Amino acid sequence: MKAQPTAPVPRITLTIEESAAAMGMSVSHFRRHVLPELKVIYSGSCRVVEVLELEQWAARNATLAGGE
Numbered sequence: 792m793k794a795q796p797t798a799p800v801p802r803i804t805l806t807i808e809e810s811a812a813a814m815g816m817s818v819s820h821f822r823r824h825v826l827p828e829l830k831v832i833y834s835g836s837c838r839v840v841e842v843l844e845l846e847q848w849a850a851r852n853a854t855l856a857g858g859e
Contacts, residue, residue: 804832804839813845 805813811821829848832839 802842804841805845806837806839810840810845813842814849 807822807826808818811818811825814821814825816825825848826840829840829844832841
């Protein structure tokens with residue numbers, strides 16, 4: 792009997808490294824400038840960030856390009 796293919800499970804959290812990549816920045820920049828403003832989930836030595844938290848941070852920090 793063949794196993795049924797399963798659909799990919801949507802991620803609701805990302806590691807610090809994955810979070811930095813998802814935001815398009817280096818891990819060091821993410822740790823220095825973004826991480827201090829985020830709620831983080833700790834589980835033992837594992838530290839993860841909710842995808843929604845990243846999206847909300849991006850929305851809070853977005854400005855019009857002409858306003859630089």
